[in-house]
Amino acid sequence: MTMHTTTPAAQAAPCAGARWQGNGVSDIRRRMVDRVATALCWAATVLVLLMLFSILFVLVRNGVGGLRWVTFVHVTLPPGQAGGLANAIVGSLIQTGLAVLIGAPVGLLVGIYLAEFTATDGKLINFVRFVSDLLLSAPSILVGLFIYMIVVVPSGHFSGIAGALALSMLVVPVVVRTTEDMLRLVPLAMREAAIALGAPRWRMILFVCLRAAREGVATGILLALARVSGETAPLLFTSLGNMNWSIAPGKPMASLPVTIYQYAGAAYADWTALAWTGALLITTGILMINITVRLGLGRNRK
Amino acid sequence: MERSATSPSALTGAAKGNGDAVFAAIVRCSAALILLGLGGMVAVMAWGARGAFARFGPGFVFDKAWNPVTQHFGAAAPMFGTVITALLAIVLAVPLAFGIAVWLTEIASARIAGIIGTLIQLLAAVPSIIFGMWGFAVLVPFMAHYVEPLASHTLGRVPGLGTLFRGAPYGTGFLTGGMILAVMITPFICAVMRDVFLSIPAVLKESAYGLGMTRWEVVRRIILPWSRSSVVGGVMLGLGRALGETMAITFVIGNANHIGWSLFSPGNTIASLIALEFPESAVGSLKFSSLMAAGFLLMLISLGTLVCSRLLLRTKAAGR
Numbered sequence: 001m002t003m004h005t006t007t008p009a010a011q012a013a014p015c016a017g018a019r020w021q022g023n024g025v026s027d028i029r030r031r032m033v034d035r036v037a038t039a040l041c042w043a044a045t046v047l048v049l050l051m052l053f054s055i056l057f058v059l060v061r062n063g064v065g066g067l068r069w070v071t072f073v074h075v076t077l078p079p080g081q082a083g084g085l086a087n088a089i090v091g092s093l094i095q096t097g098l099a100v101l102i103g104a105p106v107g108l109l110v111g112i113y114l115a116e117f118t119a120t121d122g123k124l125i126n127f128v129r130f131v132s133d134l135l136l137s138a139p140s141i142l143v144g145l146f147i148y149m150i151v152v153v154p155s156g157h158f159s160g161i162a163g164a165l166a167l168s169m170l171v172v173p174v175v176v177r178t179t180e181d182m183l184r185l186v187p188l189a190m191r192e193a194a195i196a197l198g199a200p201r202w203r204m205i206l207f208v209c210l211r212a213a214r215e216g217v218a219t220g221i222l223l224a225l226a227r228v229s230g231e232t233a234p235l236l237f238t239s240l241g242n243m244n245w246s247i248a249p250g251k252p253m254a255s256l257p258v259t260i261y262q263y264a265g266a267a268y269a270d271w272t273a274l275a276w277t278g279a280l281l282i283t284t285g286i287l288m289i290n291i292t293v294r295l296g297l298g299r300n301r302k
Numbered sequence: 303m304e305r306s307a308t309s310p311s312a313l314t315g316a317a318k319g320n321g322d323a324v325f326a327a328i329v330r331c332s333a334a335l336i337l338l339g340l341g342g343m344v345a346v347m348a349w350g351a352r353g354a355f356a357r358f359g360p361g362f363v364f365d366k367a368w369n370p371v372t373q374h375f376g377a378a379a380p381m382f383g384t385v386i387t388a389l390l391a392i393v394l395a396v397p398l399a400f401g402i403a404v405w406l407t408e409i410a411s412a413r414i415a416g417i418i419g420t421l422i423q424l425l426a427a428v429p430s431i432i433f434g435m436w437g438f439a440v441l442v443p444f445m446a447h448y449v450e451p452l453a454s455h456t457l458g459r460v461p462g463l464g465t466l467f468r469g470a471p472y473g474t475g476f477l478t479g480g481m482i483l484a485v486m487i488t489p490f491i492c493a494v495m496r497d498v499f500l501s502i503p504a505v506l507k508e509s510a511y512g513l514g515m516t517r518w519e520v521v522r523r524i525i526l527p528w529s530r531s532s533v534v535g536g537v538m539l540g541l542g543r544a545l546g547e548t549m550a551i552t553f554v555i556g557n558a559n560h561i562g563w564s565l566f567s568p569g570n571t572i573a574s575l576i577a578l579e580f581p582e583s584a585v586g587s588l589k590f591s592s593l594m595a596a597g598f599l600l601m602l603i604s605l606g607t608l609v610c611s612r613l614l615l616r617t618k619a620a621g622r
Contacts, residue, residue, distance in 0.1 A: 030516050030519065033516070033518055034517055037404075040397075040401055041402070041405040041409055042409070044398045044401025044405065045405045047398065048422060048425065051485050052422075054436070055425075055428060055433070055436045058436055058439055058440055059436075106332050106336075109328060109329050109332035109333075110335075110336055113329040113330065113333045117329065124333075127337075128337065130612060131340050133612055134612070135336065135339060137546070137604075138604065138605070139546025139548070140546065140548065141548040142343060142600065143343070145346075145350075145594070145597050146342065146346050146347070149349075149350055150342070201325070202322050202326075205325070206325075230430070230431065230432070232549045233430075233577060236580075257429065257431055260431055260435070261431060264431075264434075264435050264553075275435070276435070279435055282429060286427055286428070287427060287428075290423075290424055291420075291424070
C-alpha cells in the first residue's frame with residue numbers, strides 16, 4: 001500500500017529537486033534547521049549517557065571503599081561497630097530466589113497459554129495479555145500493599161515469604177512476555193512433526209516447543225531476576241527487613257534494597273558508606289545479568 | 303535429558319486426551335491467576351479504603367489536609383505532587399528520548415548505535431533506589447547551588463511565569479523529582495520510539511531523501527506522521543511508570559504535604575507518602591484506611607494511563 005503512494009512522488013523527483021535547489025535563501029534555512037536538529041539529537045544522547053556514567057561513577061566512588069571482607073561476613077550492626085551486609089545479601093538471594101521459583105512457573109504456563117491456545121480462546125487470550133501487560137507496569141509499592149493485606153495481616157507478622165510473594169508478582173509478567181514471544185518464534189513445522197509422530201499436545205508444547213525456545217525463555221527468567229533484585233518498594237511492608245541474621249522464610253528478613261534504604265538516610269557515616277557499598281553491589285549484579293543476556297541475544301541473532 | 307528419554311514410550315500411551323485436558327486446565331488456571339492478581343489488587347485497595355471514603359466521602363480526593371493529629375486526611379496534595387512530577391518528567395523525557403531515538407536510527411552507524419543503544423537500555427535496568435541515592439547525592443546539591451538560585455534570579459523575575467521559579471532553593475522538590483523520573487523513563491520511551499522508527503519501510507525514507515529532503519525534514523514529515531500513535535503510546539507508558547515510581551522520588555521530593563505552584567517547593571507523591579507513613583499507621587486506623595484510599599486512587603490513575611497506552615500501541619500493531 002505504501003508502495004503505491006510513494007511511486008508517483010519518486011518519479012517527480014528530478015523536477016522537484018531542481019526547483020528546491022534553485023531557491024538559495026530557503027535552502028540555507030533548511031540546512032540550518034537540519035544542522036540544529038542533528039546537534040540537538042547528539043546533545044540528547046550525550047546528556048543521557050553522561051547521566052549513566054555519573055550514576056556509575058558516584059556508585060563506584062562512594063561504594064568501593066566498603067568492598068572489604070568484613071562487609072560480606074558480618075551482619076548489620078549498630079553504628080560504630082564494624083557491621084557488614086551479610087544478612088542483607090543472603091536475605092536478598094533467598095527472597096529473589098523464592099520469587100523466581102514461585103513466579104517463573106506461573107509465568108511460563110501463562111506464556112504457553114497466550115502462545116499456544118489462540119485457536120480455542122482467542123478473545124480471552126487478548127484480555128489476559130492485556131492484564132499481564134498492565135501488571136508489568138503497575139506501581140510496585142501497591143503490589144507490596146496488596147501482599148501486606150492478604151498475607152501479612154492474616155498471618156500476623158512480616159515474613160520473607162511475603163516478600164518473595166510480592167516480588168513474584170513482578171516476576172510473572174516479565175516471564176509471560178518473553179515466553180510468549182519466544183514460543184511464537186518456534187516454526188510450525190516442528191509442531192506438526194511432533195503431532196504427526198503421535199505426541200499429545202501437552203508433550204508437543206512442553207518437550208518440543210518449549211525445548212526449542214529454552215534459551216529465550218531462560219533469558220526472560222534472568223531478566224525478571226534482575227528486575228526484582230533491585231526492587232525496594234514491594235519489600236518495605238512485606239519482609240520489612242531484619243537487623244539480625246535470619247534465613248527462616250517465616251520471619252522478617254533483611255534484604256539489600258531495604259537495608260540500603262534504611263542506611264542511606266541515616267546520620268552515621270559508616271551506615272551511609274555501607275548503603276553505597278550495597279548499592280554498588282546490587283547495581284553491578286543487575287548490570288552484569290543484563291549485559292550477559294544482551295550479549296547472548298546478540299550472538300543468537302547472528 | 304531424562305525427559306527426552308522417557309517421551310517415546312509415553313507417546314504411545316493411552317492417556318493422550320486425558321493429559322491434554324489436564325494440561326489445558328493447569329494452563330488456564332495460571333492465566334486465571336494473573337487476572338486474579340490484578341483484580342485482587344484493585345479489590346483489596348478498595349476494601350482497605352472503605353473507612354476513609356465512608357468518613358470523608360468523595361471530598362477525600364479534593365481535600366488538601368493531611369493531618370494525623372486532627373485525624374483529617376485528604377489526597378489532593380499527594381495527588382497533585384504525583385501528577386505534577388510525572389508531567390514534568392514527561393516534558394523533560396520526551397525530547398530526550400526522541401533525540402536519542404533519532405540519533406540511534408538516523409544519525410549513528412549501525413555498529414555504534416548497537417553499543418550506545420545497549421548502554422541507554424542499561425539505564426533502564428538500574429534499580430529505582432539507586433536513582434534516588436544518586437539524585438540525593440548529586441542532583442539535589444547541584445539544583446540547590448546552581449540551578450535554583452540562577453533560575454529564581456532570572457526566570458523568577460518574569461511576571462506571571464516567575465511564580466513557577468520562586469522559592470527557597472532547597473534542592474529538593476517537584477522539579478528535582480521530575481528530573482529524576484525523566485532520567486528513569488527516558489530509556490523506556492526511547493525503546494518504544496526506536497522500535498517504531500525502525501519499522502518504517504525504507505522505501506518511504508529513501509524516496510524522501512531522493513526528493514532532496516534534509517534529515518530533519520524526513521524525521522518531521524515522514525517518520526513522525528508514520529509513528530505518531532505508537533510514539534504517544536510509548537509516552538503514556540513512560541507516564542504510567544513515572545506515576546507509580548516510589549523509591550527514587552522519596553529521596554528527592556522533600557516530603558511536605560502541600561500544594562505549591564513553585565517548581566522548587568517540596569511536595570509529596572502518593573507512592574512516597576505510602577512508603578513513609580504506612581509503617582507508622584496501625585491496621586484499621588483512619589490513617590491506614592486513608593493511605594489505602596490514596597493507593598487506590600494511584601491505582602486508578604496509573605491503570606487508566608496504562609490502558610490508554612496499550613490501546614494506542616495495540617491499534618498501531620494491529621493496523622500494520
